[in-house]
Amino acid sequence: MTTYAIGDLQGCHEEFVALLERLDFDPRRDRLWLVGDLVNRGPGSLACLREVMALGEAATTVLGNHDLHLLAVARGGARENRKDTLAPILSAPDRERLLDWLQSRPLLVRRASPAHGETVMTHAGLLPQWSVDQAAMLADEAEARLAGEGAGAFLEEMYGNEPACWRDDLDGIDRLRMIINAFTRMRFIDGAGCLDFAAKEGLDSAPPGFAPWFQYPRHDDPWLLFGHWAALQGETPASRVRAEALDTGCVWGSRLTALDLESGQRTSVPSRQR
Template identity: 80%
Template sequence: MTTYAIGDLQGCHAEFVELLERLDFDPRRDRLWLAGDLVNRGPGSLACLREVRALGEAALTVLGNHDLHLLAVARGGADLNRKDTLDAILTAPDREALLDWLQSRPLLARQGGESDRDTVMTHAGLLPQWSVGQAEALAGEVAARLASENSGAFLERMYGNRPACWRDDLDGIERLRAIVNALTRMRFIDADGCLDFTAKEGLDSAPEGFAPWFQYPRDDAARLLFGHWAALQGGLPGARVRAEALDTGCVWGGSLTALNLDSGERVSVPSRLHR
């Protein structure tokens, strides 16, 4: 059995199928970890959702910010953005089954049995101020709200840039929003773990006093898998943690990349977009 980790699909279905073929991926034998953002921006969001859901237990995916945006539009009253490519999902005959499946995905996946060297996957990364166990518990709080009868009210109020700094005494929607932002939107933070939401490009776009979250040390040796940051192109300059950047910008004309979690080998297929 081989386990592969893949970054943001963002509707790049043709490349996803090609990559699985290159890997000779067999769901009866192999396993797939997906770092979220299955949908949006690319032309095949509906096909991506259907493909990953059909893999059943062979595929483990965490929620990304675009996945949550889809849920917010479909079930929280949010508006579509001009660049969204979600209409096919919203009008699909299997819409509700797909949304139910997506809404039941976690924000954090962990493998290793509560060791300080566990493999942990989230969409955007992990705050250095959080232990793996704390992050897992906090992700569980959001998952519980998504599974609750008032999930629509949560999705309606989920997004916002405040609070930008985590505090253990946060409660209510501010607590849940801070968790979501850290796990699905984080790029640059300051030494106190406060998030910046303005800079989205490479490392040279860091605001004064901020640095990439992976340039701050952690108290454990967990292996962190994340997507979300296409501008990194799989590189982690100056990293002070064990981390693997998985998003290589397929939807922006880059590539779709799979990381063999056992050997460390990377296999990529080029984007079919923007050629």
């Protein structure tokens, strides 16, 4: 059995199918980890959702910011953005089944392996101030709110850039919003673990006093798998942690990438987007 971690699909269904063929992926034997953002911006978001859901236990995915945006539009009263490509999902006859499945996905998954020790996958990364155990508990808090009564109201309230800094005494919607933002929107942070939400390009776009989250040291040493940051093109320069960037910008015309979690080998297929 081989486990492959794959970067942001964002509706690139043709490339997803081509990559699975390149890998000779067999769901009876192999497993997939997907770093979130299954949907939006690409033309095949509905097909991506159906494909991953149909794989059942062979596929594990975490929630990304675009996945949460879909849920907020469908169930939280949020508005679609001009560049969204969510309409086919919202009008699909199986939309509620797909949305139920998506809404039950986790924010963090972890496993232990002889080769790499503790492996952790989130969409955007792992805040250096959080241990893996703390991050897992915080993910559980937000996941419980997404699965609970009144989840629609929470999906509306989760939008926003405040608070930008983690504190253990945060509570209520501020606490949940910060958890969601750290797991799904983080790129640049400062030494106190405060997030910047404006800079979204490469490393030279860092605001003064900020650096990529993976350039800060940790007190533990997990193998971190993340997506979200297409401008990195799969690289983590000057990283001070073991971090694998898997979003290689398929939806922007670059490529879709899979990482073999046993061998560390990467396999990519070119984008078919223009």
